[in-house]
Amino acid sequence: AFPLDGGKTSEIETSHNGQEKTVAEMSVVEINWEGKPAYLASLRNITQRKRAEEKLRESEERLKKYLEGAPDGVYINDIKGTLLYGNKKAENLTGYKKEELVGTSFLKNNILPAKYLPKAGKTLARSVMGKPTGPDEFELNRKDGSHVWVEINSTPVKQEGELQIIGFVRDITERKLAEDALAESEEFSTGLLENSPNPITVVNQDFSLKYVNPAFEKLTGFTLKEIAGVKMPFPWWPEEKKAERLTGVQQGAISGNVKMEQMNQTKNGEHIWVEIRITPIYVNGVFKYYLSNWVDFTQRKKAEEALRFSDAAFKSIHESVIAADTDFIITHWNKISEQIYGIKESEAIGKKLLDVIEIVETRPGENAKRFKVLEDNGYYQEEQLHRTRHGEVWVDVSLQAIEDSGKRHGWVALASVITQRKLAEEAMKRSEEKYRELISTSIDGIVSTDPQMRVIIWNQGAERIFGYKEKEMLGQNVLKIIPEEFQKGVAKGVAQIVKTGKSSVANKILDTVGLRKDGSTVPIELSVSSRKSEDHYITTAIIRDITERKEAEEKLRKIDEMKSEFLSNVSHELRTPLQSISGFTKLLMNGQVPDPATQQEFLQIIDGETVHLGNLINSLLDMSRLESGKFQINKQLMPIRDIILDSVTSFHTLARDKDINLHEDIPAQLPEMEIDGERFRQVVINLLSNAIKYSDPGSSVTVKIEKREEELLFQISDHGIGISQEALLHLFERFYRAEDKLDRCGTGLGLYIAKQIIEAHGGQIWAESKLGEGSTFSFTLPLNSKGGNVHGKENSGHRRRPRYIKTG
Ligand code: ATP
Numbered sequence: 001a002f003p004l005d006g007g008k009t010s011e012i013e014t015s016h017n018g019q020e021k022t023v024a025e026m027s028v029v030e031i032n033w034e035g036k037p038a039y040l041a042s043l044r045n046i047t048q049r050k051r052a053e054e055k056l057r058e059s060e061e062r063l064k065k066y067l068e069g070a071p072d073g074v075y076i077n078d079i080k081g082t083l084l085y086g087n088k089k090a091e092n093l094t095g096y097k098k099e100e101l102v103g104t105s106f107l108k109n110n111i112l113p114a115k116y117l118p119k120a121g122k123t124l125a126r127s128v129m130g131k132p133t134g135p136d137e138f139e140l141n142r143k144d145g146s147h148v149w150v151e152i153n154s155t156p157v158k159q160e161g162e163l164q165i166i167g168f169v170r171d172i173t174e175r176k177l178a179e180d181a182l183a184e185s186e187e188f189s190t191g192l193l194e195n196s197p198n199p200i201t202v203v204n205q206d207f208s209l210k211y212v213n214p215a216f217e218k219l220t221g222f223t224l225k226e227i228a229g230v231k232m233p234f235p236w237w238p239e240e241k242k243a244e245r246l247t248g249v250q251q252g253a254i255s256g257n258v259k260m261e262q263m264n265q266t267k268n269g270e271h272i273w274v275e276i277r278i279t280p281i282y283v284n285g286v287f288k289y290y291l292s293n294w295v296d297f298t299q300r301k302k303a304e305e306a307l308r309f310s311d312a313a314f315k316s317i318h319e320s321v322i323a324a325d326t327d328f329i330i331t332h333w334n335k336i337s338e339q340i341y342g343i344k345e346s347e348a349i350g351k352k353l354l355d356v357i358e359i360v361e362t363r364p365g366e367n368a369k370r371f372k373v374l375e376d377n378g379y380y381q382e383e384q385l386h387r388t389r390h391g392e393v394w395v396d397v398s399l400q401a402i403e404d405s406g407k408r409h410g411w412v413a414l415a416s417v418i419t420q421r422k423l424a425e426e427a428m429k430r431s432e433e434k435y436r437e438l439i440s441t442s443i444d445g446i447v448s449t450d451p452q453m454r455v456i457i458w459n460q461g462a463e464r465i466f467g468y469k470e471k472e473m474l475g476q477n478v479l480k481i482i483p484e485e486f487q488k489g490v491a492k493g494v495a496q497i498v499k500t501g502k503s504s505v506a507n508k509i510l511d512t513v514g515l516r517k518d519g520s521t522v523p524i525e526l527s528v529s530s531r532k533s534e535d536h537y538i539t540t541a542i543i544r545d546i547t548e549r550k551e552a553e554e555k556l557r558k559i560d561e562m563k564s565e566f567l568s569n570v571s572h573e574l575r576t577p578l579q580s581i582s583g584f585t586k587l588l589m590n591g592q593v594p595d596p597a598t599q600q601e602f603l604q605i606i607d608g609e610t611v612h613l614g615n616l617i618n619s620l621l622d623m624s625r626l627e628s629g630k631f632q633i634n635k636q637l638m639p640i641r642d643i644i645l646d647s648v649t650s651f652h653t654l655a656r657d658k659d660i661n662l663h664e665d666i667p668a669q670l671p672e673m674e675i676d677g678e679r680f681r682q683v684v685i686n687l688l689s690n691a692i693k694y695s696d697p698g699s700s701v702t703v704k705i706e707k708r709e710e711e712l713l714f715q716i717s718d719h720g721i722g723i724s725q726e727a728l729l730h731l732f733e734r735f736y737r738a739e740d741k742l743d744r745c746g747t748g749l750g751l752y753i754a755k756q757i758i759e760a761h762g763g764q765i766w767a768e769s770k771l772g773e774g775s776t777f778s779f780t781l782p783l784n785s786k787g788g789n790v791h792g793k794e795n796s797g798h799r800r801r802p803r804y805i806k807t808g
């Protein structure tokens with residue numbers, strides 16, 4: 001009957017002595033026993049173990065039963081958080097069936113929100129160390145999406161050598177909600193207290209201070225921190241009231257709602273008036289606190305006191321008080337009125353107001369208007385000029401109707417003298433006007449800027465200099481008128497003024513340039529100052545346009561240059577003929593030239609050089625006369641045609657020598673004219689000599705005269721080297737010589753002198769030319785007018801030097 005299972009063990013039940021059951025573990029093997037097959041059965045008594053196992057199973061069953069029926073949810077996890085077991089209650093808590101959860105974790109199913117991960121980790125860590133944890137509160141997500149608040153206590157247990165965690169989970173949602181509601185309501189009520197504009201105190205049952213709100217702190221200066229817990233008497237009670245208030249409280253003065261006015265004091269000892277409402281506060285039906293709500297009426301109290309004071313002050317009022325009836329008959333006239341107007345009360349009362357006080361009109365009809373406004377509005381206030389027995393006074397007058405239930409009984413006027421102020425104001429206004437006028441009409445530009453460099457003053461002078469109108473510049477950055485290369489420097493300077501009020505350029509006059517609206521630059525002279533206005537510095541620049549000065553300077557510089565060039569020219573021009581004169585003279589004197597023809601030739605050279613020297617000296621003299629204002633013109637009736645022909649003829653030799661054709665185009669008849677013949681000849685000679693001098697051999701020179709309606713036009717044209725456009729502008733200036741013609745001798749004075757002479761005759765002189773093609777010099781002489789004179793008076797007694805003609 002033994003199962004033959006080849007050595008495997010099996011459990012069998014045996015009975016021992018027929019009574020006790022035993023459980024044995026048996027294994028049977030087939031063996032050879034003395035040549036015969038046999039079975040060997042080995043048995044091990046395992047009854048004890050079997051019983052223990054049975055007990056355990058029973059206890060587990062009981063436990064499970066217990067757990068199933070437990071009022072709390074129960075979970076069993078392994079220590080990785082994997083759920084091994086959950087009871088019915090637990091199912092209800094999460095809404096998940098046991099089968100859905102076992103084998104996974106709360107985290108995986110998002111039942112335990114991720115934010116609790118650290119907390120859950122801690123629990124696991126404690127469990128590993130064999131320690132229980134809890135209670136911990138969690139808000140779990142249920143399967144249906146709703147939430148449940150739970151409290152979890154967990155204990156680690158060893159189960160078959162494995163560590164497991166049993167968690168007992170209690171639903172605390174209701175408690176949590178209640179707590180939330182409580183917190184919210186507490187928050188709400190403290191919020192109310194904190195934000196109340198009225199000062200509020202909360203006092204405990206034992207009359208110690210529990211709370212004061214910020215409004216209270218603000219009013220009294222006592223902070224919650226420093227007074228929390230203090231007992232009566234409270235620090236805001238004035239010393240003298242303490243005893244009285246304490247007994248009041250002890251006698252139960254505040255049993256229910258109480259309202260009272262109290263004088264208290266701030267931390268600084270200032271008195272404050274408050275209306276206090278005290279309300280007992282019950283919590284769950286039990287009396288806990290007194291809440292007192294304050295209303296501060298210190299201001300009102302003060303105003304009331306001030307009013308009482310001013311009532312008294314009114315009696316000693318320092319104004320003129322005048323009352324009148326509806327017809328403006330004076331009924332009241334106080335002492336001050338007597339002083340201001342110099343009229344006694346007895347004199348004034350009963351008279352018409354306007355018969356006693358004369359209101360000076362600045363515009364006719366003004367008084368009628370005043371009284372109209374007064375009648376209409378029942379009130380009016382104004383500054384008026386009154387004529388009194390003492391003279392004129394400025395008064396600030398207010399007139400008010402006295403009315404009672406819509407019926408007008410009369411008027412009361414209050415007047416105070418403001419003459420001093422008025423005069424000061426007017427003086428101020430006048431000086432301001434003067435100052436403003438000064439600024440706006442100043443020829444110089446006046447520009448002020450604020451610390452941000454914005455223009456705040458821009459006068460007419462600045463408009464003229466820069467081309468921007470005032471309205472274009474006000475508020476604009478002043479750098480707008482400063483060329484870029486100077487902007488940095490200016491900004492730095494202004495920054496320095498803004499910071500220190502001082503400027504490194506103060507009290508200095510600077511030569512610089514400004515930028516105009518049209519983009520051109522303008523040379524300016526600048527002085528900068530700063531002044532403090534209220535709390536910042538204003539920078540003011542006074543600017544002068546120095547274009548003309550600069551131009552004049554430039555001109556002067558040029559003249560200076562020309563003058564020194566002239567001097568070196570002159571000395572050269574003087575020396576050359578002198579050397580040749582002295583050389584030839586010596587040859588003749590020493591008898592080294594026996595041939596009479598050669599002698600004659602040398603003498604002619606000497607004569608020519610002498611003439612040249614003479615002309616040179618005459619030019620110099622003319623110029624110095626012109627400069628010193630002693631140049632004179634002596635006009636006489638002269639045959640103009642003869643003078644011209646004469647002059648032209650004198651040039652024939654020179655022209656022939658230079659192989660230049662000299663043409664004349666002169667009318668057969670020309671009138672006699674009132675001119676200075678010598679001077680006129682000088683002009684013609686200069687123009688002719690220039691034409692020949694600046695022509696090359698083989699070309700021609702023409703002298704043409706044209707009679708026009710009111711003038712004679714003289715023209716001397718050549719086909720010579722010509723004059724550049726630039727040079728044309730300066731030809732008639734003294735010492736001017738076109739730079740590229742300096743190899744030809746000359747002083748640069750000829751045309752300058754010619755111009756002076758022609759203009760002194762009332763004519764005009766000009767030149768037209770093209771470089772490389774030739775030039776035409778023209779001048780006119782008026783036919784009818786006698787022309788001008790350099791000094792307006794003739795000097796016929798003056799002895800003249802002979803004019804020389806340069807022929808060589
Ligand atoms: P000066 O007449 O005193 O001997 P100058 O001839 O140099 O000296 P101006 O007669 O004043 O002086 O003339 C001024 C300058 O004008 C000359 O130096 C020359 O450069 C230029 N100029 C005058 N006339 C002519 C001309 N016809 N053609 C070209 N250049 C001329």
Ligand code: MG
Nearest residue numbers: 686690750751
């Ligand atoms: Mg000349």
